[in-house]
Amino acid sequence: xxxxxxxxxxxxxxxxxxxxxxxxxxxxxxxxxxxxxxxxxxxxxxxxxxxxxxxxxxxxxxxxxxxxxxxxxxxxxxxxxxxxxxxxxxxxxxxxxxxxxxxxxxxxxxxxxxxxxxxxxxxxxxxxxxxxxxxxxxxxxxxxxxxxxxxxxxxxxxxxxxxxxxxxxxxxxxx
Ligand code: FES
Numbered sequence: 001x002x003x004x005x006x007x008x009x010x011x012x013x014x015x016x017x018x019x020x021x022x023x024x025x026x027x028x029x030x031x032x033x034x035x036x037x038x039x040x041x042x043x044x045x046x047x048x049x050x051x052x053x054x055x056x057x058x059x060x061x062x063x064x065x066x067x068x069x070x071x072x073x074x075x076x077x078x079x080x081x082x083x084x085x086x087x088x089x090x091x092x093x094x095x096x097x098x099x100x101x102x103x104x105x106x107x108x109x110x111x112x113x114x115x116x117x118x119x120x121x122x123x124x125x126x127x128x129x130x131x132x133x134x135x136x137x138x139x140x141x142x143x144x145x146x147x148x149x150x151x152x153x154x155x156x157x158x159x160x161x162x163x164x165x166x167x168x169x170x171x172x173x174x175x
Contacts, residue, residue, distance in 0.1 A: 006076035006119050008040040008047075015050040024055035029065045032057075033072055042073035078115045078122040080164065082140050082157070087128025089135040098136055098153045099123060105154045105168055120166040121157070 018035040022028045032055075036047045043066055052059045066072045082102060086095045102123050103109075106116040115122040131137055134146030138153060145156045161168050 005117075006078075006115060008042075008044045008076065010040070010044050010046040010050070012050055014039065015047050016054065019051065019054055024057070026057055026061055028055065029057050029062055030069070033062070033066055037072060041077040042075055044076075045074075075113075076115060076119075078120050080121045080141050080160070080166065082121055082123045082138055083126045083129070084123060084138045085127075085129045085136065086125045087132065087135075089128070089132035090137055093136040094148075095125075095136050098138060098148055099125065101151070101153050102138075102157060105157055107168075116168075118167060120161070120168065 015036070018032055019028075022031045022035065032051055033043060036043055036051075040047065048062060048066070051057060052062055066074060084090075084095055084099050084102065086099075102121075106121055106123065108114065108116055108123065114124055126139075129137060129139065129144070131144065131146065134144075136148050137144055137146050138148060138156075139145070140156065140160050145152070148156075158168065160166075
């Protein structure tokens with residue numbers, strides 16, 4: 001299923017404000033993209049097109065920068081971010097299993113998507129987050145959950161969802 005419904009509503013005046021403040025030549029590409037992503041959590045196509053229309057940065061320059069740096073996302077994000085560490089230690093300890101379990105709980109079946117269709121959570125794979133002795137590890141909104149075994153990841157997700165009034169796809173599998 002497409003996550004098109006999760007696309008942000010872009011205010012052209014905001015984009016113009018960033019251009020006015022940051023600049024409009026090629027050297028402004030990275031800071032402009034950072035401003036857009038800070039505001040929307042990713043780089044909405046509409047905002048990217050506005051930058052191309054209103055600056056001297058052409059489309060290939062802007063999209064080249066957006067796709068070169070891992071910090072930039074071209075797809076919408078959920079209200080909460082789950083980062084599953086896929087560094088070597090976590091990979092060996094079953095990071096793939098964690099990922100599968102979380103995606104199942106969130107009903108994310110399309111391998112091209114990483115965000116639940118209700119916009120609740122995004123599941124992202126990340127490189128080593130620096131606490132390998134606690135592998136496997138995931139972060140939910142920046143909070144680390146270490147030594148995840150069995151159904152631990154789903155259990156933490158369900159607890160987090162309850163605390164934040166989020167609906168998961170498979171509530172019946174909670175604890
Ligand atoms: S490999 Fe996961 S924390 Fe280092």
